[in-house]
Amino acid sequence: MELNDARTQHTHPRLPPPRAPFHLPTWATAPRPEAAPGIYRQHHTPHDPKAAEQAGTPAGPLLLRAALNLAVGLFVYLEGVSLVQGLLTTFGLTAPNSFVISLLIAATVNVALVILVLMVFGRMGRWGEVWRRWIAPVLSRTVTEVPAEPEQAPVVDVWAELRPAGDVVRRLEGEAVGDVDYVRLHQAWRTVGSDPAAWQEFAAQVAARGAAACAHPSEQRDLPGGRAARHDLLVRQVRLGTAQDVPKNPVGHRNAGFALDPRVLGTSLLAVGPAGTGKTASLARPVAEALCLQALAGAACAVVVGASDADLGPDDWYDVVIAPGDPAAPYGLDLYGAAPHSDEAAARLADALLPDELAPRAESARAAMQQVVGPYRAAYGGYPGVRALRALLAGDAEGWAELGERLQKSGRRPEFEADLQQRERMHGRADDPGALLADRLALLDRPALAAGFSGGPDAKPAFAMRALEHPLRVRVKLPERSHPEAARILSRLLLGQFTQAAADRRDRELFAGMVLDDATAAVDAQAIRGVQRLRGANAGVLLLLRTLSDLPEALRAPLFGAVGNRMAFPGIAPWDGRLFSEAWGTHLVRETAVTHVPDTSGGTVRRAGRLVRKALSGTTAQTESITTRDVERHRWSPSDLAHALPSGHAVISLTSVTGEQVPPLLVDLRH
Structure with missing residues (x-):
């Protein structure tokens, strides 16, 4: 019922909130009380348990009960006063010479009666609650008060x-x-x-x-074109919507603004929902905007990855824009991420090149890649470009001969002799993983893409993921339409490089955040292990998926365990909802069962009366039995997630880097 009520509210499209003129003292001194994760703290009013309890009592029955107790209490008071007057007259205490004694007795009895009425009938009638809910607010409004101006x-x-x-x-x-x-x-x-x-x-x-002073290297002091979301940079929060006032939501979050910040994003977030449900507009873009603003403030670095046509902010938001396949893009991508160890860089590149169906050959592919990249770096002093790497993996005789000669001249051939011999033995064999890697590299060695990667005279300046120690803003536009398989390779490579580089940073003062608009191809076993390491590295990733069915079944449960925040959008499939439901667990719900059974009580007269009633009315007399018990129910069932979520809403559970957990919240993302 509460979901249907929420569905009918706020049906207007989400529009950017109007920005009032910024006034620094007002903003800097605004109240920001401590709150649970997910609550937008600026001007937040902490939850009052008494107010919640009062709000749960209907006004009609409460006022009727208070009036009845007031009437009975007044009657008891008047009768008590009359009784005391009669007793005083009986004992002759009303004479003039006994006036002081009678006055003291009457005053004592009156006070005792008032206390008795307040204690007994005031408690039964809940007069204190009536005072707090209605009388006190009315009295407070009688005092003339001039509200302060916002600038004051x-x-x-x-x-x-x-x-x-x-x-x-x-x-x-x-x-x-x-x-x-x-x-x-x-x-x-x-x-x-x-x-x-x-x-x-x-x-x-x-x-x-x-x-x-101390400006960002771009000299920008705000994002060009304005902001679409509401931010509070003092506590590094971005407001995404409002937690709904429904019984499924924790009481402390109801009607509160919903926000994300680094202490929540530091445990990473997985969002699942079909296309068109607002994942990019309501989640990915505001988070990207927040990371870019925090980078301008010197508190974060941002890597935003998505299709070239994804609405993740204009290019002016970013310091580095990488768009493989676009000749106008100013930067390229270092396929090795400037990794200091060649084996590490080679293994990560091999993992990115192999699709999911070839995962069983991953170990041999890593070894083959390392047998090429390590000797090449030792001989040439740098990592090979795409074309050179492809030729060596395919067994190009001239390339290997030149590589051997350079190693010999440098005196390092004995160090890599085993790798050279192993590659020579594997060349031309049907099970050579080098040939497989060379075929996969051919997807990147296209004329339109070649200039976007390191290596070659026409290569663009390459961005390396090792630069995460600086407040950079990086946007990677994947060529999903023109080169879809190359886009999937790059997606896996970028996520792997980010998790490795963020965890290996020496200076972790900056929060490193990555937004991956479509993580379907990027998630593999290595990526999941990398995401788990980010929690203690002041870094996190935002992963968006259309459906969990696009992932191998063996990866779905580990992915849920690797992230601390899980978000379900309307329209997800029931089998996707089942994983969310299981992850969110159960809670106790009070269930009332009413049972009707035929009435067989009483003697002969009562039974005869029931027979006559049945003959005249056609109905059988019944007794009603009510049973109340606590049962375990899913917080959100797969059916609710698949069919009952209103448009523009989402359900999200949160975990902070310190371990604080928030059960799933129904959030309206449109205001």
Whole structure:
């Protein structure tokens, strides 16, 4: 019933919220109480247990019960007063000489009667609740109160943390400072620490550039074109919608804004839903926008991967735009991710090249790739390009002869002699994994794609995933329409490189976030193990899938276990809903069963009466038996997830990096 009610609300399309003029003191001093994961903290009102209990009591029965208890209590009070007056008259305590004694007795009895009525009838009538819900609010409105203007923030020094930098901070007071500037300057000041040289450099930058000091290398201080979502950079949250006021939602989250932040994204998020349900517009784009804003503030780095036509923000949002197949794209991709170890880079590239159906040959393919990449790097001082690597894997005689000569000249041939001999023995055999890898590399060695990868005189500057220690914003546009299989290879490669590079960072101060708009081809056993390592590396990935059926069955349960946040969109298949339902578990529900049985009680007269009633009315007298018990039920059944989710909504469970868990929430993503 509650899902049907939610379906009828807010049927308007989602529009970007109008942005009020930014006022720094108001924003910086806005209340942000501590809250459970998933709650948008800015101006959030914490849950009041008493208010929730009161809200659950219907007003009609509550007021009727209070009125009845008031009437009975008044009657008891008046009768008690009359009784006391009669007793005083009987014992002669109403005479003039006994006036003081009678007055004391009457006052004591009145107080006792009032206390008795309040304690007995006030509790039964719940007068305190009636006072809190109706009378007190009405009385409070009788006091004239002028609301404060939005600009009238409390008098607080918003630059107090930066005051030790000296008088240069005064320049910031007279400038227009945005939320990105404010967070960036404070982030830069915290990195200064106690280093005198860094202290002086920070002060010099503020004195020279004011609010533009310590700017991002792009010199952008906000995203071009404005924002589509609502952000609170002070606590690094992006608001995605509103948790609905339904019994399935935890009480503390009902009607609260729903938001994501690094402490939640740090456990990674898996979202499943058919095309057209709003995964990209309602989830991927706002998260990409949030990561880009946090990168401008010096607090994050972002890698956003999706099809070239996916709406993941304009190119102006990003510092590096990689679009294989597009001649106008300024950057290419390093297929090895600038990995320091050749065996590691070769193994990751081999995993990306093999499709799921060839996974059993993965180990031999990794060995073959390592037997080529390692000697090549030792001989030439760098990793091979696509064309050179393909030729060596295919057994090109001239390429191997030249490689052997260079190794001989460098004196490192004995180190790689075993690899060279093994590759020579495998060349031309039907089970040679090198030939398989060469065939797969041919998908990347196309004229339209060649310039997008490292190697060759026409290659573009290559982005390496090892750059995640800097606040970069990277957008990768996959050629899903023109080269679909190449796009799948690149998707697997990028996810593998990201998980490895993010976990191997020495400086983990920046949150490293990756948004993968279609992760169907990217998820394999190696990727799942990599995602599990991100939780302790201040990094996380957002994986979007159309259906879990696109994954091998052996990967579905491990993927659910690797991520801490799971999100289901309307229209998912029942077999997908079953995995969500099992992951979210069960809870106790109070169930009431009513049983009707024929009435056989009583003696001969009652039985005869029932026979006459049945003959006259045609109905049999029955007794009603009511049984109440606690039973376990799924929090969300597969049927509910598949058929009962309203459009524009989603169900999401959360886990923070500190282990806090939030059971599944029904969220309206449209406002």
